Amino acid sequence: MSSHTPQQVSRRAVLSGSFAALMLGLTGCTDITPEPAPVSGSPTGAIPPRKLKFAAAAPALSLDPAAAGDNDSFRVTRQIYETLVSIDPQTGGPMAGLAESWTESEDGLRYTFALRRGVRFHDGTEFNAQAVVANFERWLNLSAEQRENGLQGFYQVFHHLSDVPELPEDNQSAQAPQTNPSETNEKLEATLAQQESQLQAMRIQFESELFTGDSQGGSASYFESVEAPDEFTVQLNLRRRLTGVIEAFTLPGLAIASPASLSGGSAEQPVPPLNELPVGTGPYRFVEHQDNLLRLELNESYWNTARVTNNPQHPERIEISSISRAQNRQTALLSGDIDAFDMVSVDILRTLVRNARMVVNRDPFxxxxxxxxxxxxxxxxxxxxxxxxxxxxxxxxxxxxxxxxxxxxxxxxxxxxxxxxxxxxxxxxxxxxxxxxxxxxxxxxxxxxxxxxxxxxxxxxxxxxxxxxxxxxxxxxxxxxxxxxxxxxxxxxxxxxxxxxxxxxxxxxxxxxxxxxxxxxxxxxxxxxxxxxxxxxxxxxxxxxxxxxxxxxxxxxxxxxxxxxxxxxxxxxxxxxPISALALDAAVTFYPSSPVLDEVFLDIKLERNTHLTG
The missing domain is CATH 3.10.105.10 (Dipeptide-binding Protein; Domain 3)
Incomplete structure (x- = not known):
């Protein structure tokens, strides 16, 4: 992935037309924090919380990240949960998350994670090694329906239910299309020759022991076990080297949920499923999900205080709705009903530009x-x-x-x-x-x-x-x-x-x-x-x-x-x-666009509060 350093909106705006239109788009885009002003109509002059109203193109299908497979769900869960490894916005590479550091054994079969101390889930439960192990145990025992719905989690990374393929015999690798042009036939013959050469090499490799240790899943599962040597250390054991496994821990489907939210409660009052009451360690807490509106609020006990204080313009409340038609999302933005929306289509781009709205690109991924x-x-x-x-x-x-x-x-x-x-x-x-x-x-x-x-x-x-x-x-x-x-x-x-x-x-x-x-x-x-x-x-x-x-x-x-x-x-x-894009109102002066959609709303900068009630 190419570097995806966050840019000021004014530098990433996609503006069509003349230089005058460009200058219109730049108007009001500044990184200077404005002085707060009392709100008229408030008896005490108190400033209401900064609120971001965001419109997605489709509703979130699940608030349980392990059982989600759509980016509209992950947009929400990335605010509530966190992963062991985070993504460096400067390089796109892995950086410390809930794990402060990690080491890899020489054979690539063992990873040891040193966990961050002093972190608590939204329900007050302490984050520690046992919490991580509890999440692994839960992933291992997901229902067939949950596994089917989840597309960026444990089963995708570790291929846990896969079996070692049985290699085909000679001349059974594929069926070649029959065509007339000699050039095409030559290419097909070259392809078949290459496949047969690869098969011969792989037959030799597959005769050896590809995987080590016992499997809790299929014969080609990379996962062997996970253990907690002490309160803040987790050890992951693999059955075969898996290049990029550290980067895989940035996936939203491997987010860590409160162990108290995974099981427990009485028969009369069982713990609600994560899809109804998500509980993570992230910068925002779940408030409610009613009809077409999902509400979050700032986690006042968030462990990463530096991230909060370094951006005093962050949203304190978030409302996420879904509007399926691009023209309707555009109308809502232009009328001031929302502050931002995703999925800008090419047919509404010019209207947004003419109305001096920012359009922020994501690098194609x-x-x-x-x-x-x-x-x-x-x-x-x-x-x-x-x-x-x-x-x-x-x-x-x-x-x-x-x-x-x-x-x-x-x-x-x-x-x-x-x-x-x-x-x-x-x-x-x-x-x-x-x-x-x-x-x-x-x-x-x-x-x-x-x-x-x-x-x-x-x-x-x-x-x-x-x-x-x-x-x-x-x-x-x-x-x-x-x-x-x-x-x-x-x-x-x-x-x-x-x-x-x-x-x-x-x-x-x-x-x-x-x-x-x-x-x-x-x-x-x-x-x-x-x-x-x-x-x-x-x-x-x-x-x-x-x-x-x-x-x-x-x-x-x-x-x-x-x-x-x-x-x-x-x-x-x-x-x-494709290049995808978001549209922003003038109140949003910075949006952390990411090609892998790792867009945490705590990093958004709001110039002013346009929503004075609610």
Whole structure:
């Protein structure tokens, strides 16, 4: 991940048009703390708490970080909970969080964390090693539904229920699409030769003991155990080296909850689940969640007093609501009903600029893709999938539907990882798509195409229009689609395409949460047998092998081979690496934008309090 040093809003504003418009946008953006003034109408002249009213594009689906999988939920839980390791806003690397320091054994199988002292959860419970162990024990025993809903937590990091893949025999690694052009055939032959060479090397490696120690989960689980040698020391034991595990502890799904909130209480008054009453160590406490409004207030006993005092302009109260339509979010901002909103779409950007509102970019760290279910008619044909990949004009998508700076994607890894695209990349070529369709005798049968509606994600601000452009591209080469719009709310869309295995085309994306290639690869493919109707022992073996390779050229080459396999098999077509953005009212003079969405509201600066009641 590239450095994502927080910038003053005035330096990161995305402003279109003339220099005059730019100067309008800069008006009022200053880092000078204003002198507080008495509020008229108050009998005592007391200044009400600084309040931030924030509008998301969708409601939080869960306040239990271990069972959450959407960024709107994590936006909230990042304010309430904290993790053992934090993200350095200057470098994007790991820094001390609830753990002050850590050490790694020479073989990479043991990590020892020295915990921070003097920290208490919002319920008064002391943070210590036993609290950390209690959270691990809870993660190990999550229900099937909680595991399914959680997408950035224990099971994703440690691959706890995975088994060692059984390597395919010779010539069973993949099915090669049959095409006419000699150049394409040469590339396919080279790909197959590379796969066979990798298989031979991995067969030798897989004959040895890949993992050590007993597993509480699958045979390919990296987690062995966790223990507390003393009150403020935690030791994590692994079954195999896991490169980037320290960075993984920054994930919101590995946030530490109060052990008293995980169990206990009487039969008459059991402890409420975290989804109803979240209890962490973070800078804000949960107040209530009613209808479409979620309220938080400053944790007056927050352990990081320096962080509080260093920003005297921080919000003291927070209200988060959801407004699904971008135009409605814009209207609420311009009318003063909210102070900020996420998911600025390109079609409202100019209006915001003309009204002197700030638009703050995030560096791209997500990918939008087109899913291709291998169990659907025609999509089960590799040549047909290849025709689709040739038919989609990714450049037009990025130009017309995304904020300037969005790049076309040839693989699912952003360029920040430095992994070059494989040699078998499929470029936009309608003529080639038509040739392939003619070759296989495509009869024009329509393909179901699912897309979400009434939502905006940081990888897809305009899903309906994204569908429309892709459908146009497919129609131009003769591929007919049957539109299948689905509501996003309450996880309906995700459930349909990821768990139930919608058989057709679908739009979805993935947001990276920490700087590790496996986060993207395993995140996108975590439900590949359902979402794409796709299984590949070769790919599974490639991914397992790559996870343990230290950072360097060998690791980069391993992930390039993974991209080669994905391009060959085509369970999905990567589309763009989008830039997402937020809009701010003049009262917000600083927002800690982050490509991995590690945006703690305690670091926001409010110039003045625009909400004088409530």
């Amino acid at each position: 997500s990918v939008l893709y087109l899913g291709l279910h291998h169990g659907a008619a025609w999509l089960d044909n590799p040549t047909f999938r290849r025709a689709i990949a040739h038919a989609v004009d990714k450049g037009r998508l990025s130009r017309e539907l995304f904020i300037n700076g969005t790049k076309s994607a040839q693989g699912i890894l952003p360029s920040t990882f430095g992994v070059e695209n494989p040699d078998n990349v499929i470029f936009y070529s309608p003529d080639e798509a038509k040739k392939l369709l003619e070759l296989i005798g495509y009869d024009g049968s329509p393909i179901d195409f699912a897309y979400p509606r009434n939502v905006a994600r940081n990888y897809m601000a305009l899903p309906e229009r994204t569908f429309a452009l892709i459908a146009e591209d497919l129609a131009a080469v003769g591929i007919k689609v049957n539109p299948v719009p689905m509501d996003w709310i309450e996880g309906q869309y995700l459930q349909k395409v990821r768990s139930e295995g919608f058989k057709g085309l679908h739009l979805l994306g993935f947001s990276g949460a920490y700087r590790n290639e496996d986060d993207f690869i395993s995140g996108v493919l975590s439900a590949k047998q359902y979402e794409f109707g796709y299984t590949s022992p070769l790919l599974d073996a490639q991914i397992l092998t790559a996870r343990s390779i230290p950072v360097g050229e060998e690791r980069t080459a391993a992930y390039r081979s993974i991209l080669t396999t994905l391009t060959h098999d085509l369970p999905l077509v990567p589309l763009v690496f």
